[in-house]
Amino acid sequence: MQAEDEFDELYRTSRDRLVVQIAAITGDPSEARDFVQEAFIRAWTKWDQISTYDDPEGWIRRVAYRLAVGRWRRGRKLLLRADVHQERVEMPGEQAGVIEALQRLPSMERRAIVLHHVCGLSVEETAAELSAPSGTVKSWLSRGRARLATELDDTEEVGHGKR
Amino acid sequence: MGSDDEVVVVRELAMLENVSTGTRPWLEPEELRRKGRNRRLRRRGGVVGAALVVVVLLATLIPIGFGGRGNPNGNFHVAARSGPAIQLVSANGTAGPILAGTSSRAVARSEQQFSLSLLKQISAFNSGSSNIVVSPLSLATALAMLELGAKGSTETQLAHTLGTSALTAEQQAAGWSALSAELAAAGTSAGIALQSANSLWLQKGLAMEPTFMTDLSSYFASGVWQVDFAADPSAAVVALNAWVARETHGHITSLFAPGAITNQTALVLANAVYFKAAWEQPFSAGTVDDTFHLPGGTTSPVPFMRTPAGGPLDVPVSTASGLDVVQLPYVGGRMAALVIMPTAESLSTLTGSLTAAGLDRIVSSMKPTSLDLAMPTLSLSDTHELIPTLKTLGTRAAFASNADLSGLSPTPLVVTDVVQKATLDVTPWGTEATAATGIAVANSARPASATLAIDHPFLFLIRDTDTGAILFEAQVNSPGAG
Numbered sequence A: 001m002q003a004e005d006e007f008d009e010l011y012r013t014s015r016d017r018l019v020v021q022i023a024a025i026t027g028d029p030s031e032a033r034d035f036v037q038e039a040f041i042r043a044w045t046k047w048d049q050i051s052t053y054d055d056p057e058g059w060i061r062r063v064a065y066r067l068a069v070g071r072w073r074r075g076r077k078l079l080l081r082a083d084v085h086q087e088r089v090e091m092p093g094e095q096a097g098v099i100e101a102l103q104r105l106p107s108m109e110r111r112a113i114v115l116h117h118v119c120g121l122s123v124e125e126t127a128a129e130l131s132a133p134s135g136t137v138k139s140w141l142s143r144g145r146a147r148l149a150t151e152l153d154d155t156e157e158v159g160h161g162k163r
Numbered sequence B: 001m002g003s004d005d006e007v008v009v010v011r012e013l014a015m016l017e018n019v020s021t022g023t024r025p026w027l028e029p030e031e032l033r034r035k036g037r038n039r040r041l042r043r044r045g046g047v048v049g050a051a052l053v054v055v056v057l058l059a060t061l062i063p064i065g066f067g068g069r070g071n072p073n074g075n076f077h078v079a080a081r082s083g084p085a086i087q088l089v090s091a092n093g094t095a096g097p098i099l100a101g102t103s104s105r106a107v108a109r110s111e112q113q114f115s116l117s118l119l120k121q122i123s124a125f126n127s128g129s130s131n132i133v134v135s136p137l138s139l140a141t142a143l144a145m146l147e148l149g150a151k152g153s154t155e156t157q158l159a160h161t162l163g164t165s166a167l168t169a170e171q172q173a174a175g176w177s178a179l180s181a182e183l184a185a186a187g188t189s190a191g192i193a194l195q196s197a198n199s200l201w202l203q204k205g206l207a208m209e210p211t212f213m214t215d216l217s218s219y220f221a222s223g224v225w226q227v228d229f230a231a232d233p234s235a236a237v238v239a240l241n242a243w244v245a246r247e248t249h250g251h252i253t254s255l256f257a258p259g260a261i262t263n264q265t266a267l268v269l270a271n272a273v274y275f276k277a278a279w280e281q282p283f284s285a286g287t288v289d290d291t292f293h294l295p296g297g298t299t300s301p302v303p304f305m306r307t308p309a310g311g312p313l314d315v316p317v318s319t320a321s322g323l324d325v326v327q328l329p330y331v332g333g334r335m336a337a338l339v340i341m342p343t344a345e346s347l348s349t350l351t352g353s354l355t356a357a358g359l360d361r362i363v364s365s366m367k368p369t370s371l372d373l374a375m376p377t378l379s380l381s382d383t384h385e386l387i388p389t390l391k392t393l394g395t396r397a398a399f400a401s402n403a404d405l406s407g408l409s410p411t412p413l414v415v416t417d418v419v420q421k422a423t424l425d426v427t428p429w430g431t432e433a434t435a436a437t438g439i440a441v442a443n444s445a446r447p448a449s450a451t452l453a454i455d456h457p458f459l460f461l462i463r464d465t466d467t468g469a470i471l472f473e474a475q476v477n478s479p480g481a482g
Helices: A001-025 A031-045 A057-071 A093-103 A107-120 A125-128 A132-162 B003-018 B028-059 B103-124 B134-149 B154-163 B169-190 B210-219 B235-249 B347-353 B356-364 B388-393
Strands: B080-082 B085-089 B131-132 B193-203 B223-227 B265-278 B289-291 B299-306 B313-318 B325-329 B335-342 B367-371 B374-376 B378-385 B413-426 B430-443 B458-462 B470-476
Touching: A001 A031, A001 A057, A001 A093, A001 A107, A001 B028, A031 A057, A031 B028, A031 B458, A057 B103, A093 A107, A093 A132, A093 B335, A107 A125, A107 A132, A107 B003, A125 A132, A132 B003, B085 B265, B103 B131, B103 B134, B103 B154, B103 B169, B103 B347, B103 B356, B103 B388, B131 B378, B131 B413, B134 B154, B134 B169, B134 B193, B134 B265, B134 B299, B134 B413, B134 B430, B134 B470, B154 B169, B169 B193, B169 B210, B169 B265, B169 B335, B193 B210, B210 B223, B210 B325, B223 B235, B235 B265, B235 B430, B265 B413, B265 B470, B325 B356, B335 B356, B347 B458, B378 B470, B388 B413, B413 B470, B430 B470
Parallel strands: B193 B223
Antiparallel strands: B080 B085, B085 B223, B131 B470, B193 B265, B265 B430, B289 B299, B299 B374, B313 B325, B313 B367, B325 B335, B335 B458, B378 B413, B413 B430, B458 B470
16 A cells, blocks of 8 residues: 555645646646656556656656657557547646746757756756757756746736736 | 846746646546556566467477478478468568669659559449548559569550559569668658568469569568468468458458459469558547538538647648648658548549649649648548459459469469458547558469449548658548448
8 A cells, every 4th residue: 555655645746746847848738737647657557666766756757758749759549548638727827928938939948948947957967858968958048048038028018018 | 138037037937836737637546556557467468468479480480391392482491380371481571672773753653643543443433422442552562563473465454554664574673662662761760650561372382483483572572471272272361361460460350252262273462551650740639529521412420530729730731723632741741641622523523533643733732831620530441352443444464364474483374353451540649551452363274263343522642742652542421431
């Protein structure tokens, strides 16, 4: 029972933030939820091993992230098709705005920003994840933050204009 | 960027960590664990199955002292056994020699025209109003193998039917080989499954022309199996069907109709094609029943797949000249489904008039478009007895008592059956299509066997957008009819 309890606890406490992290990369919260659930299913198939890792949540996030990035190339039929719903996952307006702003960044800058600032990977870990030199990742992070600041400013101005 | 801006951005990003993701219920953890447990059990079953297959293969690959006894083609060695069938030459899986100046392009162009002519004739035989699924690539490959052993008018008629008359026999064989290799390589690089396999099933004791056997192996990478049609045709068919089932991943388990293979059968040439690819741009996973307008003016509710809520497809589209056309790429972008729905005329009229040049015009008229698309899912299967169709396409001598297949064997032979089975499944995930073609050849000293005779209907062609080769084509009049 201990393994089940550990797994269930991790699922309940981390799933929301994992969805946000994946949605920040893909821009689609509904699909992000399916990728996260699929990653948890895969985790349970070898929980004996994964539960011994220092960071099981990190393993699940990486699986969900890879499913999201290469979703169709990796075979969508493996995903939880029966559980996919058409309605979008709702998020508070402010967070939805940040995720939308992220989608307007170049792909590699967006991935670097999310992995480093949202998922908490170090620059070196982010570089390894993106198969890029650390210097390049630092450059993406710097440019990405600047662009994101501009995007968020624009979003606010548009929002004010509507009011 | 000022440091204040940076602090704000980092704070905004950090706030994403703890946001709640709405009210839609999550799967319960017990449900997740149940799915994981089931998957683990299935995987273990698969591993056991794979181990058994390996054991069986190892057992059958043990060299047997064959020594050419009773076999006029005595240079062959036993490569494997499958029930009563003995594999003399394993499929080498490599492309044949590419002649200087021989391009797959010329053959691909011929295959495209052959594809459209084939669909036109099959549609005419089927009164134009039914669903049709056929793989012109599979049939063309099988006919090209037969042509290697044909001479005289038998050979020229086959070349005419395939549209390759302008090429020498060697150029044709090399061209088909190059096209097959190019398509396989394109599939591999795109990360999709596109497999074509060839085989020759020989009557035990039948003498074959060495040149044919060499060319068949080098150009078509064909495996050669020895069976005993004369003593036990049913057992030979079982072995042949097992090969077909294996090469089509279990989608086609029986190729020839009962009685099509007899104790007079001398050999069978077979091709199997398997295609499986995901859409490059996904549809929503679920389907919604909607109305499809049938040819007779009635309607039928069928499941439709739709572009996802996240956004429309970005695909080539044309809606001019009375045709709604959309090209849906598979992953990698080279292979694509071309969907053509006539809006001003019937589908049978379009099928009857479409040419390679016309298809070129349709393809070149498409422009990248942001498109919300709804189209039916498909699950179709079809069987074709093709001798009548091939006769209308110009191949007659091969089926007559004076057929000249002396390049195959010194024994007088005649083609007694040409059959194809094909399946097509189109889902929100992508497409899976299979086909198997068999050409049965018998001793001509005996009489030959009697030959057996998008909200509107649309064509569905699976094409290589580079060479234009058509792998599969479907005429869909009633998607719900299966």
